Amino acid sequence: MNTPIIVNESTDKKAKPSADQLGFGKYFTDHMFIMDYDSGLGWHDPRIVPYQPIVLDPAAKVFHYGQTVFEGMKAFVASDGRILLFRPEKNLRRLNFSNHRMSIPQLDEEVALEAIRQLVLLERDWIPAEPGTSLYVRPFVIATQPALGVAPSEQYRFIVILSPVGAYYAEGINPVSIYVEPEFVRAVAGGVGNAKTAGNYAAGLIAQQEASRQGYSQVLWLDGVHRTYIEEVGSMNVFFKVGDTVLTPELNGSILDGVTRDSVIRLLKHWGIAVEQRRISIAELVEAQRNGSLTEAFGTGTAAVISPIGELYWQGEKFSVNEGRTGDLSAKIYDALTGIQRGTEPDPFGWMLELSRA
Amino acid sequence: MNTPIIVNESTDKKAKPSADQLGFGKYFTDHMFIMDYDSGLGWHDPRIVPYQPIVLDPAAKVFHYGQTVFEGMKAFVASDGRILLFRPEKNLRRLNFSNHRMSIPQLDEEVALEAIRQLVLLERDWIPAEPGTSLYVRPFVIATQPALGVAPSEQYRFIVILSPVGAYYAEGINPVSIYVEPEFVRAVAGGVGNAKTAGNYAAGLIAQQEASRQGYSQVLWLDGVHRTYIEEVGSMNVFFKVGDTVLTPELNGSILDGVTRDSVIRLLKHWGIAVEQRRISIAELVEAQRNGSLTEAFGTGTAAVISPIGELYWQGEKFSVNEGRTGDLSAKIYDALTGIQRGTEPDPFGWMLELSRA
Ligand SMILES: Cc1ncc(COP(=O)(O)O)c(C=O)c1O
Numbered sequence: 001m002n003t004p005i006i007v008n009e010s011t012d013k014k015a016k017p018s019a020d021q022l023g024f025g026k027y028f029t030d031h032m033f034i035m036d037y038d039s040g041l042g043w044h045d046p047r048i049v050p051y052q053p054i055v056l057d058p059a060a061k062v063f064h065y066g067q068t069v070f071e072g073m074k075a076f077v078a079s080d081g082r083i084l085l086f087r088p089e090k091n092l093r094r095l096n097f098s099n100h101r102m103s104i105p106q107l108d109e110e111v112a113l114e115a116i117r118q119l120v121l122l123e124r125d126w127i128p129a130e131p132g133t134s135l136y137v138r139p140f141v142i143a144t145q146p147a148l149g150v151a152p153s154e155q156y157r158f159i160v161i162l163s164p165v166g167a168y169y170a171e172g173i174n175p176v177s178i179y180v181e182p183e184f185v186r187a188v189a190g191g192v193g194n195a196k197t198a199g200n201y202a203a204g205l206i207a208q209q210e211a212s213r214q215g216y217s218q219v220l221w222l223d224g225v226h227r228t229y230i231e232e233v234g235s236m237n238v239f240f241k242v243g244d245t246v247l248t249p250e251l252n253g254s255i256l257d258g259v260t261r262d263s264v265i266r267l268l269k270h271w272g273i274a275v276e277q278r279r280i281s282i283a284e285l286v287e288a289q290r291n292g293s294l295t296e297a298f299g300t301g302t303a304a305v306i307s308p309i310g311e312l313y314w315q316g317e318k319f320s321v322n323e324g325r326t327g328d329l330s331a332k333i334y335d336a337l338t339g340i341q342r343g344t345e346p347d348p349f350g351w352m353l354e355l356s357r358a
Numbered sequence: 359m360n361t362p363i364i365v366n367e368s369t370d371k372k373a374k375p376s377a378d379q380l381g382f383g384k385y386f387t388d389h390m391f392i393m394d395y396d397s398g399l400g401w402h403d404p405r406i407v408p409y410q411p412i413v414l415d416p417a418a419k420v421f422h423y424g425q426t427v428f429e430g431m432k433a434f435v436a437s438d439g440r441i442l443l444f445r446p447e448k449n450l451r452r453l454n455f456s457n458h459r460m461s462i463p464q465l466d467e468e469v470a471l472e473a474i475r476q477l478v479l480l481e482r483d484w485i486p487a488e489p490g491t492s493l494y495v496r497p498f499v500i501a502t503q504p505a506l507g508v509a510p511s512e513q514y515r516f517i518v519i520l521s522p523v524g525a526y527y528a529e530g531i532n533p534v535s536i537y538v539e540p541e542f543v544r545a546v547a548g549g550v551g552n553a554k555t556a557g558n559y560a561a562g563l564i565a566q567q568e569a570s571r572q573g574y575s576q577v578l579w580l581d582g583v584h585r586t587y588i589e590e591v592g593s594m595n596v597f598f599k600v601g602d603t604v605l606t607p608e609l610n611g612s613i614l615d616g617v618t619r620d621s622v623i624r625l626l627k628h629w630g631i632a633v634e635q636r637r638i639s640i641a642e643l644v645e646a647q648r649n650g651s652l653t654e655a656f657g658t659g660t661a662a663v664i665s666p667i668g669e670l671y672w673q674g675e676k677f678s679v680n681e682g683r684t685g686d687l688s689a690k691i692y693d694a695l696t697g698i699q700r701g702t703e704p705d706p707f708g709w710m711l712e713l714s715r716a
């Protein structure tokens with residue numbers, strides 16, 4: 001790296017929460033990484049500073065025109081003490097893909113990775129070790145220029161914050177029930193559904209709230225053009241085991257290219273299980289459920305890794321999957337992925353990046 | 359109003375820019391309005407304070423999940439010194455519509471209007487008087503809770519800032535050339551295209567940049583489902599005069615319910631001109647241009663009021679409208695609306711709200 005990262009260590013360390021207090025994204029560590037962008041200058045002044053508020057002009061573009069992208073990945077501490085990141089290059093490539101779509105300047109992925117490496121190592125005492133816990137890494141970019149014209153910002157800030165997170169399944173991995181959304185649409189090809197940008201998430205909250213009110217924990221999104229084809233579930237990609245084949249929606253321009261999705265596909269192929277990435281209609285799934293060939297369904301994402309689906313609600317009918325229990329394949333994938341992540345299983349794909357002090 | 363607005367006057371007043379320096383959204387006045395929301399408490403602490411930075415935790419939801427809405431309206435000073443706002447109730451109703459869609463709590467529209475009234479009156483010396491200038495009012499809401507879970511924020515801030523803005527047409531009203539976007543999509547029914555939320559604007563920048571590179575000043579968006587029907591132009595609604603009828607896309611769930619759009623429709627009807635709000639395909643427009651019946655086209659929005667369209671580019675062909683000159687009807691609408699806004703013409707619809715010290 002050309003520009004060294006300046007480190008300004010905090011003198012006022014926070015008390016660390018216990019593993020059972022953690023939850024998701026509630027606690028943040030003592031430091032954060034910041035780098036600024038100015039048109040003409042490019043990205044400059046990479047630095048690690050005490051965790052502190054962001055101070056922005058009220059006219060900063062992020063508040064008005066939403067130029068922002070983010071990523072989410074996890075750092076783990078292995079039983080032998082190694083500190084491991086799961087496929088960070090893939091997240092950083094996606095960050096730049098999102099940057100491109102949102103008209104935000106490209107980041108040097110090596111600089112970003114070095115920033116994350118140094119920050120995580122500085123905060124290594126914050127990485128929880130209990131099963132299912134990890135240190136969640138949240139890189140994000142916001143447009144900071146104070147100007148109300150609708151045009152790309154001339155200033156940005158790239159920030160990385162870290163949050164120790166608890167076990168997603170406090171009482172073991174449990175299937176969720178899913179509401180197939182008939183009205184609201186998450187994204188459409190040609191839009192920004194394949195970018196990890198803030199607006200996509202705000203847009204989905206209203207459907208999520210309606211699903212909760214009806215007793216469902218997540219929304220399954222259908223495509224915005226035909227209102228027929230499966231897209232994602234909540235903020236996860238989605239898989240279905242039908243007969244001996246595992247189906248997942250293809251990368252059609254409106255869904256996120258999930259790192260967990262890609263990892264699951266590669267694991268399944270490695271095990272000799274057929275995977276099809278293609279259009280899947282809700283009618284096809286209903287038919288498969290009725291004839292008994294739909295035996296498992298699950299969401300995939302960094303937060304939960306695997307989230308089994310026990311029931312689908314669609315047009316007034318409930319369709320149970322595997323009698324509401326976690327399927328064998330879902331459990332096997334969960335164990336394999338989390339084993340690789342914690343370093344308790346071999347890593348045949350070279351997915352884990354071991355961080356060490358330079 | 360129940361809770362009085364606390365006013366903390368700035369002691370350090372800025373120098374005011376001259377009319378020719380203004381531009382759009384570059385300068386901000388000496389004060390801003392702020393009101394906070396906390397779940398349980400509701401909206402509280404309405405206050406006018408010196409214009410100052412917003413200080414937020416790096417985990418504030420606005421940066422990550424994009425829960426934000428905004429509005430834009432203008433205050434004018436009439437030649438007789440009255441201070442006038444153009445249809446602010448309609449903007450505030452739309453703000454609450456956007457709030458609903460983005461899972462943000464409703465605002466009391468009367469409180470918001472009173473806030474704007476007091477703020478504009480306090481800053482009355484900032485309202486430029488030159489033809490075409492005005493004081494742009496930007497109310498917005500951002501989600502401030504510092505937590506990374508994808509769920510509605512439990513804290514928000516409602517802010518109003520003011521920016522003196524210059525004449526949109528420095529050298530008189532001039533037609534623009536428009537690029538009909540073949541690839542990118544702004545919004546789709548079931549999404550958030552009819553809400554005024556930040557993410558919509560960031561999503562459109564990439565197409566806007568491509569249009570600029572090709573020498574066009576704005577993008578005309580087609581619908582995301584059929585890629586056939588006209589939606590909006592840039593950040594404006596759009597109208598076409600075909601024969602003796604004026605056409606504009608219907609409010610189909612993916613376009614904004616523009617205040618200027620509504621005002622133009624009402625003016626046209628008042629003048630006895632036929633207006634149709636319906637689906638309009640790009641093929642219909644091309645056909646109308648070819649047979650000579652498409653005689654005028656223009657965008658409508660708060661910033662420009664009326665923006666005549668002189669040329670459309672679609673699938674490798676250029677289609678000129680009215681030989682690239684501003685049409686008579688476009689000019690007449692522009693004069694009528696700006697006349698009502700400046701108080702130089704009668705206001706038959708009661709659109710102007712006169713602000714006065716209480
Ligand atoms: C919309 C959306 N889809 C899918 C995913 C899953 O992606 P990944 O496996 O990279 O976490 C995420 C986020 O994590 C997401 O936000």
Ligand SMILES: Cc1ncc(COP(=O)(O)O)c(C=O)c1O
Pocket residue numbers: 430590592593594595614615616617618619658659660661
């Ligand atoms: C997307 C979009 N469409 C249309 C308009 C026009 O609306 P109005 O006439 O209320 O300004 C605006 C904004 O002003 C807009 O942002």
